[in-house]
Amino acid sequence: MSSRPLSSAEERDLLLAEKPRLIVVEDETLNAETAPADLDAPITPMESFFVRNNGALPVIAAEEAKAWTLTVDGQVERPTTWTLDALKTSFPVVTVTAVMECAGNGRSAFHPVTRGLPWGPGAVGCARWTGVRLRDLLEVVRPKPSAVYTGHFSPDTTTDGSGPAISRGLPMWKALAPETLVAFAMNDAPLTLLHGAPLRIVAPGFPGSAWQKWLSRIAVRDREHDGALMTETDYRLPRRPLRPGDPIDLADLAVLEEIPVKSLVTAPADGFVARPGERIEVRGFAWSGHGPVRAVAVSADGGETWRETELEPAPDRFAWARFRAAVTVGESGPVAILSRATDETRRTQPLDATWNPRGYCNNAAHRVAGTVGACAAA
Numbered sequence: 001m002s003s004r005p006l007s008s009a010e011e012r013d014l015l016l017a018e019k020p021r022l023i024v025v026e027d028e029t030l031n032a033e034t035a036p037a038d039l040d041a042p043i044t045p046m047e048s049f050f051v052r053n054n055g056a057l058p059v060i061a062a063e064e065a066k067a068w069t070l071t072v073d074g075q076v077e078r079p080t081t082w083t084l085d086a087l088k089t090s091f092p093v094v095t096v097t098a099v100m101e102c103a104g105n106g107r108s109a110f111h112p113v114t115r116g117l118p119w120g121p122g123a124v125g126c127a128r129w130t131g132v133r134l135r136d137l138l139e140v141v142r143p144k145p146s147a148v149y150t151g152h153f154s155p156d157t158t159t160d161g162s163g164p165a166i167s168r169g170l171p172m173w174k175a176l177a178p179e180t181l182v183a184f185a186m187n188d189a190p191l192t193l194l195h196g197a198p199l200r201i202v203a204p205g206f207p208g209s210a211w212q213k214w215l216s217r218i219a220v221r222d223r224e225h226d227g228a229l230m231t232e233t234d235y236r237l238p239r240r241p242l243r244p245g246d247p248i249d250l251a252d253l254a255v256l257e258e259i260p261v262k263s264l265v266t267a268p269a270d271g272f273v274a275r276p277g278e279r280i281e282v283r284g285f286a287w288s289g290h291g292p293v294r295a296v297a298v299s300a301d302g303g304e305t306w307r308e309t310e311l312e313p314a315p316d317r318f319a320w321a322r323f324r325a326a327v328t329v330g331e332s333g334p335v336a337i338l339s340r341a342t343d344e345t346r347r348t349q350p351l352d353a354t355w356n357p358r359g360y361c362n363n364a365a366h367r368v369a370g371t372v373g374a375c376a377a378a
C-alpha cells in the first residue's frame with residue numbers, strides 16, 4: 001500500500017471543505033464532533049457527521065482506490081480476495097439505517113476526567129449505510145470450527161508511523177449478524193475518504209471503534225483479536241463498577257460490544273432563552289445497541305418530575321428514534337431539560353454517568369440548560 005499520511009494542514013482543509021460546521025476536538029489526527037442542533041434530522045447529513053481518526057488519515061489515490069481489494073483469510077477453508085466490483089456483483093447489496101457512536105462520546109462530562117479525547121455529546125450520527133453482508137463473504141471463505149473472532153486491517157498508521165492506527169475485530173456472532181456490512185456507501189453516496197472509502201465495516205449497535213475504515217483485510221481468528229487498540233484498557237469496560245483510583249485488573253475488563261441506551265436533545269439548544277410560561281417543544285433522538293428504544297421521558301425541572309414523550313418508531317433496528325414533547329417553562333430563572341430513554345430490554349439511562357477508567361459509554365441522561373426571563377420577550 002503506497003498510501004501516505006495526510007499532513008495536519010491537508011486534513012484541516014479536507015474537513016473544512018466537507019464539514020464546515022463541525023467542532024474540532026483535536027486536530028493532530030482530525031477529530032471533530034457535531035453540535036446537537038445540527039443533529040436534528042433523522043438521517044444525519046454527511047456535512048454534519050462526526051469524524052474520528054486514531055492515527056494519520058491515509059491518502060488513497062484514485063487509482064489505488066479503484067484497484068482496492070479486500071482479502072479474507074485466517075481460520076478459513078478458502079481464503080479469498082475480492083475487488084470492489086467483485087464484491088458489488090457477487091453479493092446482494094443491502095442498506096441499513098444505523099447510529100454510529102464513538103465509544104468516547106460524552107467523555108468530557110466524566111468526573112474525574114479520564115485520558116482520551118474530550119468529546120462533548122456530538123460524536124454520534126445516524127446514516128444510511130450500503131454494502132454487502134460480511135456473513136455472505138464468510139459463507140464463501142468457510143470459517144473453520146476454530147473461528148471465534150475477526151481481525152480487521154487498514155493502512156492508516158499512528159502519527160509517528162510506528163504501526164497500525166487501529167485494528168479491531170468482531171466476535172463471530174456479530175460478524176455473522178445480518179446488519180453487519182462491508183460498506184461502500186453512506187447516505188446513498190460513495191463513502192468519502194474521511195469516512196473510510198473505499199470500504200469500511202458497519203457494525204450497527206457496536207461502538208464506532210468496531211467500524212473499521214479503509215478496510216483491506218479481515219483475518220478470521222481462533223481467539224479474541226489482539227490488534228492495535230484491542231488490548232489492555234482500550235475500548236474495554238470493567239465488568240464490575242470501579243471507582244476512580246481503584247487498581248485495575250485487566251482480567252476484569254471486557255471488550256465493549258453493544259452501546260448502551262442513550263438519548264440526545266437536539267432542540268432546544270443548550271443556552272436557550274424562553275419567555276415566562278412559554279410552551280416549547282423538546283425533541284431529539286434515542287438509540288440503543290441492545291435493541292429498539294421503548295420510551296423516552298423528559299424533565300423540564302432538572303429531573304424532579306418526568307413525563308413520557310411521543311416516540312416515533314425508528315426506521316431500522318439500530319437507527320435512532322425521534323421523540324417530542326411539549327413542556328411549559330416556569331416564570332423566571334434557570335431551566336434544565338433532561339431526556340432519558342429506556343430500551344426494549346428495560347435498560348434505562350442513568351442520571352449520572354457510570355465512571356470507568358477510560359471514560360467510555362457515558363450514557364447519562366442528556367441535559368440542556370436555558371434561562372426564562374422577561375428579557376427574552378423582546
Ligand SMILES: Nc1nc2c(c(=O)[nH]1)N[C@H]1C(S)=C(S)[C@@H](COP(=O)(O)O)O[C@H]1N2
Nearest residue numbers: 050051052053054102154195208209211213
Ligand atoms: N482504519 C480506521 N478505522 C477506524 C478508526 C481509525 O482511526 N482508523 N477509528 C474508529 C473509531 S474510534 C470511530 S468512532 C469511527 C469513526 O468513524 P467516522 O470517522 O467515519 O465518523 O471509525 C472507526 N474506524
Ligand SMILES: [Mo]
Nearest residue numbers: 102103208209
Ligand atoms: Mo471511536
